[in-house]
Amino acid sequence: MNEYYISYGSGGRMVVYYCPFCGGRTPKSRRGSFFAHVSHEEEARIRHLFVGIRTVTDVLARYGPPDEELDAGSSVRYPERKGAPPRGEVFRHLVYKSLSPVADVFFKVGTSDSVQGTWIAKHVGDKGA
Numbered sequence: 001m002n003e004y005y006i007s008y009g010s011g012g013r014m015v016v017y018y019c020p021f022c023g024g025r026t027p028k029s030r031r032g033s034f035f036a037h038v039s040h041e042e043e044a045r046i047r048h049l050f051v052g053i054r055t056v057t058d059v060l061a062r063y064g065p066p067d068e069e070l071d072a073g074s075s076v077r078y079p080e081r082k083g084a085p086p087r088g089e090v091f092r093h094l095v096y097k098s099l100s101p102v103a104d105v106f107f108k109v110g111t112s113d114s115v116q117g118t119w120i121a122k123h124v125g126d127k128g129a
Contacts, residue, residue, distance in 0.1 A: 046119050057113070076089050093108055103122060
């Protein structure tokens with residue numbers, strides 16, 4: 001992708017835009033050539049798909065069974081706070097590939113089957129090759 005990073009901690013990373021040795025600019029990222037473009041209009045349409053959806057039951061009633069279900073689709077780590085120890089949470093994802101021509105729509109399932117909607121631009125391969 002012509003992207004360069006400095007890794008730190010447990011999984012953290014910073015994007016490098018300039019060479020730390022010579023100060024030269026790094027090559028332009030090719031990320032845009034690998035994924036579909038999601039216009040502002042399509043993003044607004046996708047956001048509207050999430051309106052009124054609060055639980056897994058809502059998702060299934062409106063959109064039917066997902067194209068994919070990822071048991072450990074994502075996770076988040078919460079730091080220690082006010083004396084409470086750090087904790088982590090793993091989220092199941094319900095993935096719908098046909099709700100948008102340019103994005104895969106995800107419903108991230110949390111505790112008590114509550115859901116949060118998100119989307120990721122579809123992978124289209126390397127159009128720049």
